Amino acid sequence: MCGCGDRHAPGEPTPYDVGQAELTTGRRTLLKAGGGLAFSTAALAAGAGAADAAPLARTRKRVYVLVFDGCTPEEISGGQAPHLADLMFGGKRFAKAQSMPIMETIPNHVMMMTGVRPDRSGVPANSVFDRKLGAVRDLDRSSDLRADTIIERLNRRGLRTGTVLSKEYLYGVFGTRATARWEPFPVLPITGHAPDEFTINAAMAMVEDVDPHLMFVNLGDIDRFGHADVTGPLGVKALRRLALAKTDLYVQRFVDLLKSRGTWKHSMLVVLADHSMDWSTTNRVVSLAGPLDEDPVLRGRVQIADNGGADLLYWTGPSAQKEDAVRRMVRIARAETGVLSVFDRRHKSLRLGPQAGEVVAFCRSGWRFSDPDPVTSNPIPGNHGHPATRPIPFFINGGHPRLQHYAASSLVAQTIDVAPTVGRFFGLTGAPKGGYDGRARI
Numbered sequence: 001m002c003g004c005g006d007r008h009a010p011g012e013p014t015p016y017d018v019g020q021a022e023l024t025t026g027r028r029t030l031l032k033a034g035g036g037l038a039f040s041t042a043a044l045a046a047g048a049g050a051a052d053a054a055p056l057a058r059t060r061k062r063v064y065v066l067v068f069d070g071c072t073p074e075e076i077s078g079g080q081a082p083h084l085a086d087l088m089f090g091g092k093r094f095a096k097a098q099s100m101p102i103m104e105t106i107p108n109h110v111m112m113m114t115g116v117r118p119d120r121s122g123v124p125a126n127s128v129f130d131r132k133l134g135a136v137r138d139l140d141r142s143s144d145l146r147a148d149t150i151i152e153r154l155n156r157r158g159l160r161t162g163t164v165l166s167k168e169y170l171y172g173v174f175g176t177r178a179t180a181r182w183e184p185f186p187v188l189p190i191t192g193h194a195p196d197e198f199t200i201n202a203a204m205a206m207v208e209d210v211d212p213h214l215m216f217v218n219l220g221d222i223d224r225f226g227h228a229d230v231t232g233p234l235g236v237k238a239l240r241r242l243a244l245a246k247t248d249l250y251v252q253r254f255v256d257l258l259k260s261r262g263t264w265k266h267s268m269l270v271v272l273a274d275h276s277m278d279w280s281t282t283n284r285v286v287s288l289a290g291p292l293d294e295d296p297v298l299r300g301r302v303q304i305a306d307n308g309g310a311d312l313l314y315w316t317g318p319s320a321q322k323e324d325a326v327r328r329m330v331r332i333a334r335a336e337t338g339v340l341s342v343f344d345r346r347h348k349s350l351r352l353g354p355q356a357g358e359v360v361a362f363c364r365s366g367w368r369f370s371d372p373d374p375v376t377s378n379p380i381p382g383n384h385g386h387p388a389t390r391p392i393p394f395f396i397n398g399g400h401p402r403l404q405h406y407a408a409s410s411l412v413a414q415t416i417d418v419a420p421t422v423g424r425f426f427g428l429t430g431a432p433k434g435g436y437d438g439r440a441r442i
């Protein structure tokens with residue numbers, strides 16, 4: 001699997017189940033919103049703003065972080081999304097922006113809201129081998145995220161925050177952190193996401209009914225249609241173009257709403273993708289399970305968490321043999337056709353933390369991993385997680401006077417830059433314990 005499907009360990013409740021259970025046990029309060037939508041909230045009902053920090057002045061500033069899941073920079077600049085292109089060229093754009101390893105959805109959304117790398121957040125990939133559970137699972141539990149988020153930092157200053165996340169596992173990992181949350185609905189089977197039309201309607205309803213100071217929105221259609229698009233490897237990407245054109249219109253509706261409410265002039269809009277997308281044909285699939293199992297030391301003692309363009313390898317044998325096992329895994333993976341690079345996970349540049357296992361393998365552009373089964377584990381053409389999917393669109397626009405317009409930066413903006421950028425906009429002093437790994441981009 002690419003790690004993007006609706007997958008949970010056997011017997012484990014889905015994030016959606018957990019949310020429903022919280023509702024029925026009365027731990028959350030539903031805020032009735034326009035159009036029959038409902039947002040769940042606990043902190044608002046209890047009175048937003050804890051006593052551990054002085055509240056910010058009653059600011060009129062608003063921040064909207066819109067994530068176009070799986071969008072490539074060319075799709076915005078290439079004329080397929082005219083409204084987004086207008087916003088990008090009319091704002092401050094970062095032409096060399098990057099997703100961070102592992103170039104998957106959950107870790108990069110977590111990096112956006114924490115501003116720290118996975119060795120500090122505890123969330124290095126979509127899919128990991130959970131040693132306690134003894135199974136591969138998605139990092140979709142609120143307890144998986146161990147770092148402070150900009151959402152919670154703003155909550156503590158008495159500001160309202162909102163999450164409108166189209167994917168069940170994102171709803172799961174951010175849990176009840178925001179003061180108002182939309183639970184993705186309706187969720188499509190297999191993809192585990194709500195269509196963008198519903199997501200943007202929820203975002204607009206939340207602006208009108210809750211008016212959060214910070215809203216974090218994930219739009220999943222472009223990614224989902226990219227994964228499923230069998231015309232992707234042929235370069236046609238028909239479904240994806242259609243999805244992008246629609247989502248482009250939805251975003252314009254969202255911006256029009258902000259302008260009609262008079263909110264735009266106080267706002268900062270941060271638009272980016274969590275990763276881009278790459279396509280592979282059925283004859284360009286790498287499976288490491290077989291070659292690893294042929295090694296006498298590794299046989300039956302390695303677990304693989306498949307993340308589409310990246311495989312995470314976990315040694316489950318005796319710790320005394322771990323160093324030898326790591327060397328063997330690296331050597332065997334490097335010899336496979338379609339593999340781009342293989343690292344000891346402790347390699348300084350990766351900063352993935354122990355949840356990512358012992359060895360990390362990335363595939364080449366135009367390839368994908370399918371583990372443990374070479375045929376059934378990951379049959380979908382569109383994937384990400386590998387360096388080919390690192391370039392992302394990233395731009396800042398909005399009507400607030402401190403923002404730049406028609407500006408281009410050659411700096412390498414990254415997904416971890418979002419939290420410090422939001423913090424600086426609101427004038428938050430200081431940084432989380434240990435400082436940010438990202439940088440403010442305003």
Ligand SMILES: [Zn+2]
Pocket residue numbers: 069070104105106223274275
């Ligand atoms: Zn994604």
